Amino acid sequence: MYRIALYVYKRLYVYILMRIPLAERRRVINFLNRVRGKLFPKYYSPSVNVTEPITLNQKWNPPMPDWLQSEMGELSHLEFHLNTEEANLAKFEHFVVGIKAASGKKYRELLSVIPKTRYDYVLIAPWIKLGGADLAILHHLSYLSRHGKDVLLVLTEPELSTRLDRVPGEVDILEFGRHVNDLMFDEQRHLLDRLLIEFAPDVIHVVNSRLGWYSLKVSGTAISSVSDVYVSLYCDDIDSAGCPVGYGREFLVPSFPYIKRVITDNSVYVETLRKAFGLPKEKFAVVRLPTDEKLLELEVDHSDKSQDILWCGRLDAQKRPELLVQISRLLPNVNFHVYGQVVTGNNNDIARELIERPNIKLHEPFDRFIDVAREYRVILNTSAWDGLPNILVEAAAAGLLIITSDVGGISDLVTQTTGYVVVNHSEPGEYVKCIEACLEDPAKSLEKVVGAREQIKKHHTRLAFDRSMTELLEADPVGHLLETV
Amino acid sequence: MISAVTTFHREGYLAQITLNSIERCRDYCEQRGLKVELVFVLDRADALTNKLVREHSCVKAGDVLIEASNGDLGLSRNLGISKAGGEFIAILDGDDLYSESWLFDSVEFIKARGNHIICHPEMVVNFGMYNSYCQQVDQESEEFDVDGLFATNFWTAWVVAHRDVFQQVEYAKSDHLTSGFGHEDWHWNCETIHRGYIHKLVPETCGFYRRKTVSLLSEQLSKRVHIRKTSLFAKSEK
Incomplete structure (x- = not known):
């Protein structure tokens, strides 16, 4: 299918694009690249190359400028591959540098809605709803805002977050997923990567966000070189075939070198993951969640x-x-x-x-x-x-x-x-x-x-939770949290 | 005077071809009264590359040869620039070729337009693993869009600019294997644009980019290496 589309594209290029000014041509090519990305994502990456080569039927190549042919001819005395004999010259395909500004403009849009220029802590979650993980996020946010941290909560899914009213007022919220919903997943990942690199918070904490985990997997080296990375995991899910699935199974091992702490709310899951993957105990921290003490x-x-x-x-x-x-x-x-x-x-x-x-x-x-x-x-x-x-x-x-x-x-x-x-x-x-x-x-x-x-x-009191969080955030070196909780 | 800062690593016999091309550029400049200083940085260069560079006929008294162990293109370029004496600086790579007039025409271009201009060759010819050619992007052209730099680098690393530009904006460290950050030229382009420098194409000049099966660029692209934090994409104070 991709080959057919490519053939159509080549014909389009030859019969239409070649006849329009360069600036217009580049705009059309950018648009077509985005269509290609939607239809054939495996052939597309938003941040790949210096340029975007276009494969052409050679006989339709625009002619190489005379001055350039002349220069190549001179340099062919130094470099064999620059031979200007007709058959060799025909191997050189013309291409146009693709200027893809859509991601950059979306990035500017995101910057415009982020209130601060710096954050101590960026927590990346899919949404804030009713679930247990959402409650854990709210407890973390509460601790951080009570301790004077500048926090940005990044919500990566476009779905409505029904419990945003529970987020402490001091926490800034970026509804990332709603802003970037029209972009492809890899473009979204690229945007999130850049935000994290530019803001370089002390801590980046990923909780149940697929995009956040994917960023760690793909760009963990860069992200972890500017921020400490924490992730929260609570348990495996089981799919309809009875197999264990979830972020712990899919992403933990490839992301593990970039993670400073894996936070769970129970010791059993620590042992499950350690037994499954042979991971060192020192990187895990059990932070038990507080409950309503009026109970x-x-x-x-x-x-x-x-x-x-x-x-x-x-x-x-x-x-x-x-x-x-x-x-x-x-x-x-x-x-x-x-x-x-x-x-x-x-x-x-x-x-x-x-x-x-x-x-x-x-x-x-x-x-x-x-x-x-x-x-x-x-x-x-x-x-x-x-x-x-x-x-x-x-x-x-x-x-x-x-x-x-x-x-x-x-x-x-x-x-x-x-x-x-x-x-x-x-x-x-x-x-x-x-x-x-x-x-x-x-x-x-x-x-x-x-x-x-x-x-x-x-x-499970707030005091115990705060003590665990303080130890977690101030622990240096890594490695004694399992014994203290 | 223009200083041609060129980094060499393990190019082997390919370095000889580049040196021949640089010699051709130098002759062109000096025949027109523009003095050229060659500044060669041998960054963890192998013995063959080291020998070829030291013994090449283009190297003359007053040129600068530096042995370094940075293992880092950005730091090696900065090192070469710090030892360069020219009013203008050209950044070249040790395995590419350049059109004869590239250095001379760029200096003339900057003298005509001002020291805020950063010159790129108008055309890039890729050869080797694949063959192609294109026109680079002129910052003052209609199609230029600064936000495009978010996803793509518009230019190759070869530039000519006044030395003040390099003193204002150094190349970033490019240790992609340990930090995940690379593409120091892309980062430098972003930083210079943020500071108001203008990237222009010098008409009828060209760089010839040797495309190899494995190169630093291809390695960085495959590993999804990022550019470092840049002022161009930073959240600014209101």
Whole structure:
């Protein structure tokens, strides 16, 4: 297909472009180059060459100026390849220097909306929405603004960021993705690279941004020579074939030489990545996220015989609402209260099943966990894979008993002494046993709840988070953070 | 006087061809009363290149030969410029060829237009691995757009300018393997434009660019090397 397009282009060049003035010709060629980039991206790079050669049928080459032929003829006595015999001269194709100004103009547009000339910290994220990673970003931004850092938040995806109102007012926001949406991915990467090189912040921190990771992979040598590079990773995702995927799998190894710190919120994922790739422990830092400390003030009371169980999460393959449906069938006398969101994939069927189950009640998503925490004593989590879900941290802080699948980083918080852990986590019957056990033994439940709360007080307060962040940013040399958190 | 600052590395016998071309340029200048000083920087040059440069007939008393171990084109050019005595400086590469009148016509061009002018050969002929030719871009032409320098370098590294230009704007370090930064000529072009210098084409002059399977440029392009931070693309204070 590319060859056909190239043939058409050559004909176009010969019959039309050759007949128009050079300046116009260059504009048309630039336009055609951009079309080529859209249609045939693998044949295109925005920053490749000094010039943009055009392959031509030789007989249509514009004639080489006489003075140049004469000079080549003279120099052929010094250099064999500059022979001006007709057959050799015909090998020299004419080309036009392509002036591609679109990226440069877009770059100027970006500069015009960035308020400051310098930043201490540039955090690159896809967006700010409702997810756990978004919450982590907000905690990082809060810490940085409370500590007087000049921060630029770069949002690389064009999608609407629904939680920008949560970003501290002192943080400047660049909606990069919305500005550059009309450019190709590699052009976007080139723009981001240049912004990072020109601003040269003390720290560049990439969280879940594909463009940010791609910049690190391609331009990490340059970027890391002017800034310290941090990345945040929380867990693998699992694709529909059951394979681990995600930025940790795709980008971490090629980017690793440029990264000063890999930040996670749980120690399990550190070991997962180290085992997978043999990476050194010293570059990892576990920074546990703070929770709403008002939750710690809620009274813990497991003396009543409430049969109401809380389930929170997206209605998707990761959180496995279908497992909840199976559990609810096995426990018809227990009521399950679902605060869920339909956000990915085709899960109309599971939503319908949830609605149809008599002992499952669907609720609107809550804004703050404390608004619903008082209503429940037990929370059930059925994730197939995860980091350390924020909802479990909040639940532990609020004094809820946690029954959860034993996946990802959850074991950092929930063990058999701080909750009920389901090792064989795809079996609904295993959850049923735990639910029955906790409902039958309130005293034991209380013990577990108190243990979990102690973990929260130790690791998930703002004070603990600030201490971890300070150590992270001031640590010199790299390498002792795993032991201090 | 014009100082022709030329960097050599491991060109081997190709250096001899370049030296022959430089000698031709020198003769052309001196026949017209323009004195030429050759400043050759041998940056980690191999023994053959070193020998060919030292023994070439173009090298005369008063010329400058510098042995350096920068391993860096930008720093080597700066070093050569710092040792050059000419009012005008030409930057040449050790494996290319130049049209006979390139140095002389450039000096005449600057004398006519002013010391804010940076001269480039009008044409570039690529030869070797591939053969092609083009006209370079004139900053005062209609099609010139400074924002195009964001994605592409418009000019080859061969320039002639008044020595003040090089004293105002040095070449940046170009250690792409360790820092990821290179294309020191592209960076220099951006910096000089930002400071108000004008890049012009000298009519009927040409550089002949030897294209090799592996070159510094091709290596830098394949590794996605960047130019260093430049005032041309910096966020300015309002």
